[in-house]
Amino acid sequence: MRPPPSPRKADRRHLQVSVLIDVDVGLMRAGVASTGQAVALAEHIAGYPSLTLAGVQGYGGHWQHIAGYPTRRDAVRAGMLRLTAVVTALREAGHRVELVTGGGTGTVAADLERDVLTELQPGSYVFKDAQYADALADDADGAFGTSLRVSSQVVSVNAASIVTVDAGLKAFATEGPAPRPAPGRFAGSAYAFFGDEHGAVSRPPGIEVRLGERVELVTPHCDPTVDRYDSYHVVSVTAIIAIDAARASR
Template sequence: MAGTFVNEALIGKKDGAGELATPALVIDLPAFERNIKTMAEHCARAGLTLRPHAKTHKCAEIARRQIAAGAVGICCAKLGEAEVMADAGIENILLTSPVVLPRALDRLMALNDRIPDLHVVIDSEENARALEAAAEKAGRPLNVLVDLDIGLHRTGIAPEAAPALARFADGAKHLRFKGLQAYGGHLMHIEGFAERREKSLAAMDVMKSVKDALEKEGILCPIMTGGGTGTFDIDPEANVLTELQGGSYIFMDKQYNDVEGANGNVPFETALYVQMSVISNNTPRLATTDAGFKSFATDAEPPLLRSGAPEGASYFFFGDEQGGILLPKGESLPLGAVLTAVTPHCDPTVNLYDAYHVVEEGVLTAIWPIEARGRSA
């Protein structure tokens, strides 16, 4: 696995960031802080609560910084992530995936006893009944939201079936129905803004129709949560959401950098990089680095070189442990040369590392552990 060595001795050392044991996961601190501020201010202007997704970073220090900047709490994709965040003192958590296995229900009820503000989504009456029984046994009610399928089909209940599920949750003695979740993950990376806007607003209309139907029955939906980095500047226009669940905005990656914003580029900066080093250079126009398949998520394009290589150079995966750098004619890279690359997909790349190396103006200023790495259950 990448990132099993951390570089505490280099903290505060001038140019220490260039001496990291590689491959290393690096945060550009000023860019990261600007991203947090930009999203917090955007949500405040739009009248939205920000509930960022911790699946992006899996790091308690980052969650605390997001909350300090105004976020109401965090989202977690998995129960294990939520347990780690609760251990670190995060007290307001929304689990955005259903929890269904019997042992997981026991853990969920234990977590519900530990923190004052836990919410979990449901997308079937079978699951809702299991949660009702578990909450009754635990002796404490559980907050639930109905998860809507607005086109992704990964989780969520069909909108036409959602009112019946909400009625059940609202009438259950040991559940507290709090509202709706809708996430259009299939819309986030539509590159053209106009098409993304049209489809996202249509999805928000579906969510609104379910809310309106429930409110006609006297069932209120105080929490309407969803959206993401790809639709952060579209969702407020629909006037449906109360919470925005953006995650990748803190780091950005090649996939999100390719997405067109309302006025061209989105207002977030790349703040996450993988730093690697040249370990072999015997073949003309080719260098080998120490960062391969195990250092990057591989569900998207290869990493994009940002610094350290000549213009026109490109990265390709060269094996589990190595990456290749194709060089323009007449160019070479010396052994030990340090290169940085933009991650293709930030969330699964983060899950490969133990820690972030936080850099400001070339100085390593901190090392933040990725406590929820690997907590996928």
Template structure:
């Protein structure tokens, strides 16, 4: 099958470009002197996780229990669930993973969950590693102050079936701040809070073996802080129009887009407009509009036209014909991936494989 023969809308993954992105990140991690536990929320796919582990990753970070299940059943080691597990359904599924012998650890940010996690581990005769999350300016999850995190670490360490494994700190709100110097300045402000927590944990006799966090946009800055033992970037695999518009380091962005949504022109009756079969159901909508690349008119502007359709408005007379396939760069790769059940994996113009997206939800 050729890439333009795929039934649309479809998610295309250029394998050579993704592998090159993985190699670039692996080289950077080696030079920066940290470990990598790339975030599966970006790809949600066992085959991608296997390629990351083969390139040196110590495991996979997972935002949801669904992602953790997919990675565990695929044999991926070192799974860290980076969001609190508190609902009865999620706890039951975590229990099943532990009973299967999956290599899973969790994060926590409140005292109420500690007894529950301890009881879960006790019920199956296991010991569960727990990482304390510190809120570093996002205002989402995490202990608000270092003192709260130290108290939580003490509770974990005192629990018979839990072990205090370390600290998580992720400044997701800073990943795409520009210019790079301003991003670094803001990271360093939050890093002081993390450094305070590490010092207080050491003083309490609880030095964190793991300090984890970081994303694609700050991984160079974060690794240079001397605080993190590992980092969790994910979007570097695919890139998108938002990450593609920023500098990843002070002077460059070494990563190339590898992920595209293929759509077909289904109507061309309007002047200077064609309509494709990819709308709200085909693209994440939280970070802007997709950008037409391969097969699209030059400088065309995408407009959502409903659940199933989108328009491309353009100047000039060279409209792509009905039936033509256009490939789009998405504005936010992670939630776009979640809309699809599989990647059509391509090399050049050839479809070489289809990989299921097992961790979508």
């Protein structure tokens, strides 16, 4: 994927590019850290005929997996105050701020309470994962189950306490909690990474496990797990959907 043209190149080619000012709302990963920096950047943008300031973004990725709604809501409140201060400063300096985008899957309810954002970014809602299941377990959002699973196959039943499946370190994102068996025959069993290609699943008591049997596993972190595959198998619709951007971030 080619990078966007620089402002000077865009000017020479008579292009029009809408841009957002990224605001650090406490994550400290990127973005302007103060209202002064935001206004200075807006003035810089205004100096290029090819650029139009469309608005601001404030994404609190560090809030998304905070357990307990009250604590998560307080974190969102502090971050949205920072974002609101930037929006106010930009408007007072004469800049139009039409789009205020941010939010996430774990903070949707709290984001809506603040009435600051004009666009929400709850991308992981389509899948959820083990981290969200843990963080939202006691919230209304916990009613949404995880839909993304990795289907593994039993390749060894020789051990007394575990069976070996063909999904290991290469099958999942490895940060966060370990994968866990989905509801079904292996519900309540534990999973442990068993190498690059293999995983160990504790035997469900009183159930005979056969070679080739399928074990569905809930993913630890949905985003980078998706990046490891080329397609989804949509079970309820019996379809396979290509991932257009498969491994495009590499």
